[in-house]
Amino acid sequence: MLWAQLIIQGFLLGTLYTLMSLGLNAIYGVLKAVNWAHGAFIMLGAYTAYWLFEFFGLNPYISVILAALLLTLVGTFSYDVYVKPFIGRPNFGSIMLITTYGLALVLINTARYFWTDVLRGVRLGEAPISIGDISISKPYFYGGLFAIGIAAIFYIFIEHTRLGKAIRATSQDRIASMLMTIDTNRLSRLIYMLGAGLAGATGALITPIFAITPEAGMVLGLKAIMVVIIGGLGSYMGSLIGGLLLGFSEVFGAFFLGAGNQPLIYLLVFVIVLAVRPSGIMGEK
Amino acid sequence: MVDKKMFGKKGLTKIQTIIIIIVVAIALIVGVVYYISLPASIPAAENEIRIGISLGLSGGYAGPSQRQLWGLLMAVEDINTAGGIYVKEYGKKLPIRLIYYDDRGDFATAIKLYERLITEDKVHVLLGPYGSGTTLSVSSVPEKHKVIMISQMAAADTIPAQGFKYVFTLLPVASQFGLTRLGFLNSLSPKPQTFALVTSNELYPLTVANSTKILLERSGYTLTYFDTYPKGTTDFSGILLNIKQTNPDFVYFVCYPTDAFIIMEQMKGLKITPKLLMFDDGPNDPKFISVFGKDAEGILTQMSWHPALPYPEVENFTKRFQERYNELPRHWSAFPYAAIEVIKYAIEKAGSLNTDKIRNALLELNGEMTLVGPVKFEDWINPMGVKLTQINTGASNLILQIQGGEMKILYPKDVANAEPIYPWPGWHE
Numbered sequence: 001m002l003w004a005q006l007i008i009q010g011f012l013l014g015t016l017y018t019l020m021s022l023g024l025n026a027i028y029g030v031l032k033a034v035n036w037a038h039g040a041f042i043m044l045g046a047y048t049a050y051w052l053f054e055f056f057g058l059n060p061y062i063s064v065i066l067a068a069l070l071l072t073l074v075g076t077f078s079y080d081v082y083v084k085p086f087i088g089r090p091n092f093g094s095i096m097l098i099t100t101y102g103l104a105l106v107l108i109n110t111a112r113y114f115w116t117d118v119l120r121g122v123r124l125g126e127a128p129i130s131i132g133d134i135s136i137s138k139p140y141f142y143g144g145l146f147a148i149g150i151a152a153i154f155y156i157f158i159e160h161t162r163l164g165k166a167i168r169a170t171s172q173d174r175i176a177s178m179l180m181t182i183d184t185n186r187l188s189r190l191i192y193m194l195g196a197g198l199a200g201a202t203g204a205l206i207t208p209i210f211a212i213t214p215e216a217g218m219v220l221g222l223k224a225i226m227v228v229i230i231g232g233l234g235s236y237m238g239s240l241i242g243g244l245l246l247g248f249s250e251v252f253g254a255f256f257l258g259a260g261n262q263p264l265i266y267l268l269v270f271v272i273v274l275a276v277r278p279s280g281i282m283g284e285k
Numbered sequence: 286m287v288d289k290k291m292f293g294k295k296g297l298t299k300i301q302t303i304i305i306i307i308v309v310a311i312a313l314i315v316g317v318v319y320y321i322s323l324p325a326s327i328p329a330a331e332n333e334i335r336i337g338i339s340l341g342l343s344g345g346y347a348g349p350s351q352r353q354l355w356g357l358l359m360a361v362e363d364i365n366t367a368g369g370i371y372v373k374e375y376g377k378k379l380p381i382r383l384i385y386y387d388d389r390g391d392f393a394t395a396i397k398l399y400e401r402l403i404t405e406d407k408v409h410v411l412l413g414p415y416g417s418g419t420t421l422s423v424s425s426v427p428e429k430h431k432v433i434m435i436s437q438m439a440a441a442d443t444i445p446a447q448g449f450k451y452v453f454t455l456l457p458v459a460s461q462f463g464l465t466r467l468g469f470l471n472s473l474s475p476k477p478q479t480f481a482l483v484t485s486n487e488l489y490p491l492t493v494a495n496s497t498k499i500l501l502e503r504s505g506y507t508l509t510y511f512d513t514y515p516k517g518t519t520d521f522s523g524i525l526l527n528i529k530q531t532n533p534d535f536v537y538f539v540c541y542p543t544d545a546f547i548i549m550e551q552m553k554g555l556k557i558t559p560k561l562l563m564f565d566d567g568p569n570d571p572k573f574i575s576v577f578g579k580d581a582e583g584i585l586t587q588m589s590w591h592p593a594l595p596y597p598e599v600e601n602f603t604k605r606f607q608e609r610y611n612e613l614p615r616h617w618s619a620f621p622y623a624a625i626e627v628i629k630y631a632i633e634k635a636g637s638l639n640t641d642k643i644r645n646a647l648l649e650l651n652g653e654m655t656l657v658g659p660v661k662f663e664d665w666i667n668p669m670g671v672k673l674t675q676i677n678t679g680a681s682n683l684i685l686q687i688q689g690g691e692m693k694i695l696y697p698k699d700v701a702n703a704e705p706i707y708p709w710p711g712w713h714e
Contacts, residue, residue: 119542255524259523263515
């Protein structure tokens with residue numbers, strides 16, 4: 001029973017980490033650069049859900065869509081200022097790392113200015129789901145369900161639509177895709193918006209589980225980056241494996257070795273993966 | 286253009302050089318002698334009492350520092366409208382002048398400002414800044430210059446553990462917290478038998494947790510599970526499942542507000558219902574009750590001061606504070622206010638502004654009543670065996686419980702305003 005409980009807990013947490021990293025991964029695939037502002041986008045999504053709940057009593061699971069839409073807007077504006085002017089420069093990857101880090105600071109401190117450091121969170125206060133001795137927190141359960149659903153939709157979009165095909169093609173070879181008349185600049189904007197939207201959706205899903213402050217923007221962003229690096233930069237399957245691995249190692253590590261050793265365990269996983277496969281579990285050699 | 290000829294082309298003669306050296310030497314000696322004899326021969330007649338502090342009015346500590354200043358300003362105003370503090374050696378009442386600077390929450394700046402308060406502003410007494418880190422950094426400055434500092438916003442044991450002679454700690458320190466945890470558990474019937482303790486692995490929570498753990502174990506309570514977790518932990522299921530397995534009576538988290546918000550949700554999700562559930566920080570955050578609603582009922586927490594305390598000045602202070610600043614006062618304002626009261630008691634007792642006389646008077650205080658309760662500065666050996674000097678043993682950290690959507694004081698018994706809800710009714714479905 002205990003094992004089942006641990007596995008369920010690790011799995012649900014893992015799906016959230018997967019979703020957290022999916023947008024980051026998509027952006028990396030096309031732009032070949034890390035979007036440091038990803039965590040800040042998650043934070044904004046979380047605040048969106050929080051304020052909608054506070055003012056209109058809107059359930060965060062409905063806000064998921066609104067938060068995603070709002071963040072795609074934030075994404076497109078951010079793209080114009082922080083990403084687009086630098087596309088095509090030889091050291092674009094490092095430039096974007098710095099500009100988006102700046103964007104993260106701007107967003108986090110703006111949030112702090114308007115909403116202060118006061119803790120926010122939505123608590124629905126629903127009774128947990130019980131199956132025998134096992135009990136599952138509803139926000140975790142819904143969070144996991146939504147994460148799987150969104151990831152599945154995203155997967156179908158990438159694998160089975162024309163646009164998805166264009167994204168995959170650009171990820172593999174930008175120049176060749178341009179020659180095949182794919183508008184890679186438009187595609188870059190689109191993927192950045194999509195990534196931001198996924199971050200927004202994640203943010204809304206975590207409001208009933210975690211507590212949010214503007215600072216959470218950095219912490220969550222770092223976790224997402226870790227998942228992506230473990231799983232393999234640019235690989236969607238890698239996001240899934242990396243997310244689950246992080247979720248399981250956190251839950252099992254804390255249970256068997258103490259929560260004080262939790263970072264030790266997942267950082268150990270991180271180091272081992274990088275030592276054995278420097279490009280991540282599913283990364284290209 | 287300056288004409289070089291004005292100074293002559295030749296250098297000074299030998300005699301001229303000797304005369305100049307002698308004149309300069311005499312002037313120097315006279316000057317030094319005069320300077321040294323000056324303060325001794327003419328005692329400065331004071332017409333005010335200067336109290337100095339450096340505050341983090343901008344920067345990361347701005348919120349609490351601002352409230353600290355409010356408390357100080359109210360205390361100074363209250364004393365000055367009554368004419369000031371009576372100093373026997375001058376035979377009259379002297380008003381207080383509060384001198385404060387902004388250190389922007391920066392340790393190095395704070396150290397410089399305390400130097401300045403002592404050497405340039407010549408303050409008679411210093412007050413400690415906001416936070417344990419800043420206070421620890423600046424505490425060697427008053428000790429070096431032999432000026433008294435009353436620390437009122439630092440709860441770390443490391444400050445009184447330095448054994449300083451001129452630093453006094455008014456706020457209850459972390460290791461004193463364990464005393465009320467033990468006293469509270471002892472006061473319950475039936476007495477709880479077992480406990481689980483989980484703490485954030487930073488210095489201050491660890492001190493609270495270790496002191497509680499040692500005191501409870503010494504008194505026969507059985508520890509079923511102990512763990513520490515790092516800052517930024519978002520998933521507590523590993524810890525919580527361990528607690529569920531060991532099924533303790535009293536579950537105690539020495540945590541920050543964010544952690545309590547996360548743990549509450551996850552604990553409910555895992556259906557863990559101990560007889561007593563306590564979070565050091567979180568339930569005392571105004572948001573907690575509105576966020577958790579009925580689930581918050583019966584949750585325990587701590588505070589070092591509360592507007593419902595039955596001390597004589599509290600009600601009046603709370604009312605005036607609310608009218609002026611439009612919010613309820615917290616310990617951030619109450620302890621600074623009390624620090625000024627303590628200075629008043631000490632100067633009146635000493636009858637002098639002489640530092641050593643004030644220091645002796647501070648050590649002689651024996652339960653004088655202030656806004657934060659009786660004050661008595663003593664040395665104390667904490668449960669970990671560390672000697673703390675000149676801490677306020679009159680102070681105690683309060684145990685509170687959320688009852689009917691309000692915070693009620695349960696312990697110490699002599700200041701309590703409610704009976705405990707025990708055992709905890711558990712999660713609301």
